[in-house]
């Protein structure tokens with residue numbers, strides 16, 4: 001287990017309380033509306049910072065084809081995009097889905 | 104990391120270590136409305152260590168997104184229903200009662216069961232009320248003959264049944280209000296999917312779409328889809344050509360405009376709307392019926408200590424959508440946490456994306472990025488917009504898939 005993960009696990013486990021969330025930079029909290037494990041849009045929490053930053057830069061410039069991401073990425077500066085990438089890379093990916101599929 | 108953020112993490116760690124004094128001192132937030140906005144806000148506030156009570160009148164939430172698909176027989180109603188067990192499991196205190204009174208000075212909410220809750224800050228996400236005083240003849244009783252189906256539930260099923268039972272060669276009339284209203288592209292998605300039902304099951308039947316405005320969301324995309332798919336099924340009547348409904352006669356099944364009377368076999372009337380009633384009770388709705396807010400904190404411009412999110416809020420360029428309500432809830436929750444800790448909230452940016460189906464497997468989208476500017480939430484210039492008008496069918500198929508995946512993701516995140 002990586003030390004950071006272990007620390008988080010210890011803190012969360014020891015008191016059974018929700019850990020304080022890191023504050024998302026402007027825009028970042030909207031992303032989870034679409035991005036999740038199992039969705040076509042894919043999960044982005046915990047992905048490498050460089051990968052997310054590069055994707056956002058390519059969406060913004062239009063090099064990378066997209067349905068909506070090119071339209072969204074143009075709303076963020078290089079600096080804002082980097083902050084979002086750094087933040088998302090530090091988030092823990094959601095636990096794999098458990099049962100209870102909806103019809 | 105900024106200093107305020109570091110300070111926040113430090114406070115959070117203290118909470119996480121569960122010091123009783125601190126835990127007991129947690130500020131109290133009451134959230135009214137357990138829809139896309141309120142349920143998201145409750146989760147985020149709870150995650151921030153606050154003492155949260157979610158007040159929601161119903162024990163089952165019925166989702167409007169994808170209810171047009173239910174009307175067209177493309178989605179089972181069961182896929183629209185969500186319980187509150189997921190929120191309860193997350194540790195959120197839920198009270199199933201209607202909030203009936205708000206005393207902003209005493210910071211107290213009264214519930215229909217006679218009990219009261221005090222708060223340090225209050226978040227309202229009550230959604231909409233339909234205005235049964237706006238179209239002569241269209242009241243709550245008329246809606247039993249001419250469903251609006253703009254709040255999902257029995258109304259959705261009623262319209263679905265009426266449509267399925269309509270004789271071949273019949274006429275459906277669908278009336279759309281002027282701005283602002285819940286889900287700007289929703290009526291046009293509904294028109295598309297009803298036209299799809301007619302085309303596939305009653306090819307001689309017709310849909311007349313009466314609109315109280317001349318332009319609408321994703322218009323070019325919808326209209327090019329209609330031309331290709333439903334050239335004989337769907338007739339669009341904009342305001343300029345007499346699209347505004349001036350009265351209805353539910354007994355005779357007549358929908359009137361200044362230009363004509365339309366005899367309908369099925370009539371779906373989407374009336375003008377206002378913020379859910381509790382907003383007016385709280386004094387946070389203005390004369391428009393909607394709630395002016397600060398674009399950084401979503402705090403009411405009229406009553407301090409009360410925040411309004413979702414459809415009820417006047418969110419500037421942001422449309423009244425479930426996606427917006429979810430994004431606003433998170434930003435609002437962070438602002439509430441900051442304000443209660445005596446810190447200045449950061450200036451936010453918010454995103455919206457709305458998908459619509461023109462037909463099964465044919466999806467289109469609109470997206471936007473918003474920021475506070477000039478005291479309102481304004482479009483970030485150069486961002487956002489609609490799917491390409493000349494896109495390939497592969498992209499339309501992809502966006503239909505994304506629509507379904509968005510629905511699964513958001514409902515799981517909010518209620519799961």
Ligand SMILES: Cc1cc2nc3c(=O)[nH]c(=O)nc-3n(C[C@H](O)[C@H](O)[C@H](O)COP(=O)(O)OP(=O)(O)OC[C@H]3O[C@@H](n4cnc5c(N)ncnc54)[C@H](O)[C@@H]3O)c2cc1C
Pocket residue numbers: 135136137138139140141158159160161164166167168169170171200201202203228229230231252253254285286289379380381412413414415423424425426427428456457458
């Ligand atoms: C046909 C249709 C299709 C749509 N499709 C989409 C889509 O594809 N994508 C999208 O993003 N959006 C879509 N929407 C819009 C979406 O449904 C709304 O924008 C969203 O529900 C707004 O969330 P809210 O929290 O503001 O209100 P709601 O979701 O309406 O929640 C309000 C809640 O508050 C409760 N409540 C109200 N008053 C009280 C009170 N006094 N006491 C206790 N509880 C109270 C209500 O019971 C309700 O549960 C669609 C809407 C329609 C009608």
